[in-house]
Amino acid sequence: MSRKIKIALIGYGYWGPNVARNLFKNEEYEFVVICDKRNDRIKLAKKVYANAVLYTEDYKEILSDATIDAVALAVETSAHYILAKEVLQAGKHVYVEKPFTDNVKDAQELYELASEKNLRIHVDHIMVYHPVIKKIKEIINSGDLGEIIYFDCSRINLGNIKNDVSSMWDLSVHDLSIIDYLTGGAEPLDVMAMGKKAYSCKESIVFLTLKYEKFLANITSSWLSPIKERRLIIAGSKKMLVYDDVDVLNKLIVYDKGFDIEKPVNMEYDEFVIKTRSGDAIIPKLTQGDALYNSLEHFRQCVIQDKESITNAQSAIRMLKILEQADKEL
Numbered sequence: 001m002s003r004k005i006k007i008a009l010i011g012y013g014y015w016g017p018n019v020a021r022n023l024f025k026n027e028e029y030e031f032v033v034i035c036d037k038r039n040d041r042i043k044l045a046k047k048v049y050a051n052a053v054l055y056t057e058d059y060k061e062i063l064s065d066a067t068i069d070a071v072a073l074a075v076e077t078s079a080h081y082i083l084a085k086e087v088l089q090a091g092k093h094v095y096v097e098k099p100f101t102d103n104v105k106d107a108q109e110l111y112e113l114a115s116e117k118n119l120r121i122h123v124d125h126i127m128v129y130h131p132v133i134k135k136i137k138e139i140i141n142s143g144d145l146g147e148i149i150y151f152d153c154s155r156i157n158l159g160n161i162k163n164d165v166s167s168m169w170d171l172s173v174h175d176l177s178i179i180d181y182l183t184g185g186a187e188p189l190d191v192m193a194m195g196k197k198a199y200s201c202k203e204s205i206v207f208l209t210l211k212y213e214k215f216l217a218n219i220t221s222s223w224l225s226p227i228k229e230r231r232l233i234i235a236g237s238k239k240m241l242v243y244d245d246v247d248v249l250n251k252l253i254v255y256d257k258g259f260d261i262e263k264p265v266n267m268e269y270d271e272f273v274i275k276t277r278s279g280d281a282i283i284p285k286l287t288q289g290d291a292l293y294n295s296l297e298h299f300r301q302c303v304i305q306d307k308e309s310i311t312n313a314q315s316a317i318r319m320l321k322i323l324e325q326a327d328k329e330l
């Protein structure tokens with residue numbers, strides 16, 4: 001496809017305006033319609049985009065417009081499945097916010113529908129398109145960290161409690177997508193989770209622990225924390241790194257820290273000395289770029305080049321399987 005991709009957005013609540021801004025910024029898209037069933041949200045959108053796009057409260061108008069190639073969904077998670085299904089049935093490619101759906105069965109059905117119709121599904125696992133995560137992937141692939149021993153992820157803050165999903169489905173899905181991407185789709189052997197429902201009918205705090213064949217992952221998600229943390233620690237056998245997204249200056253630091261195993265010459269044959277190593281800390285140079293812009297651009301490339309998204313339905317299903325398994329533990 002050589003022409004511009006004609007795209008519409010459904011959902012202009014909290015996150016939709018960010019999707020709209022990035023669609024508008026990308027001149028390779030022809031951003032044509034903003035839809036929200038709430039008139040107050042449409043009024044807000046009109047203040048920003050005036051006559052640059054069309055507006056509707058009825059998403060069916062988008063589905064029946066044969067000239068629209070693709071639809072971006074920024075609606076509540078519980079509405080993803082039904083809307084994505086209708087978009088695909090209308091013969092359009094679909095960009096869906098994370099998490100893809102609220103269960104594996106629906107996600108599988110959408111995957112099969114898209115495959116049947118040769119349409120693209122792109123799930124906005126936004127962290128995969130983040131410059132810091134791209135850099136971490138480079139570092140891991142270069143062998144600099146050695147064998148990964150564990151991931152320790154923390155996504156905690158006060159507020160924004162949701163009722164249609166737990167903190168784990170809302171927040172930990174980001175960390176699961178990071179681990180999935182950095183490890184080339186590794187799947188856990190064991191899933192453990194503990195959580196607490198407070199101020200919501202779903203869990204507001206969850207401790208999720210995963211055992212993979214070669215490493216462990218500990219993932220905390222919480223809407224009940226007095227401080228904000230968006231932190232990832234990866235410990236490797238050679239080096240370790242910390243990605244602190246809240247730190248404005250030093251988001252990513254790679255530490256030459258770990259343990260060296262030595263066998264002194266005068267010791268018996270099975271005696272070793274384990275010494276801690278505390279070398280330099282390096283702040284790698286990062287490329288600039290907006291993760292959401294990159295995600296939407298990747299979706300566009302997939303549509304024009306007729307190729308699978310890195311964060312396609314199958315990768316999203318791997319994450320949903322973990323979340324469903326964890327729900328049973330809760």
Ligand SMILES: NC(=O)c1ccc[n+]([C@@H]2O[C@H](COP(=O)([O-])OP(=O)(O)OC[C@H]3O[C@@H](n4cnc5c(N)ncnc54)[C@H](O)[C@@H]3O)[C@@H](O)[C@H]2O)c1
Pocket residue numbers: 010011012013014015016035036037038041057059074075076077079083097098099124126170
């Ligand atoms: N990628 C990220 O980092 C990120 C961040 C925040 C939210 N999200 C995701 O974005 C999605 C939306 O979250 P939110 O916080 O903006 O929710 P929200 O409730 O603030 O907004 C959803 C909007 O969709 C509209 N809507 C719902 N069903 C509709 C329909 N059938 N037709 C037209 N409009 C409809 C609602 O009226 C509402 O304005 C969720 O899936 C969430 O997980 C992603």
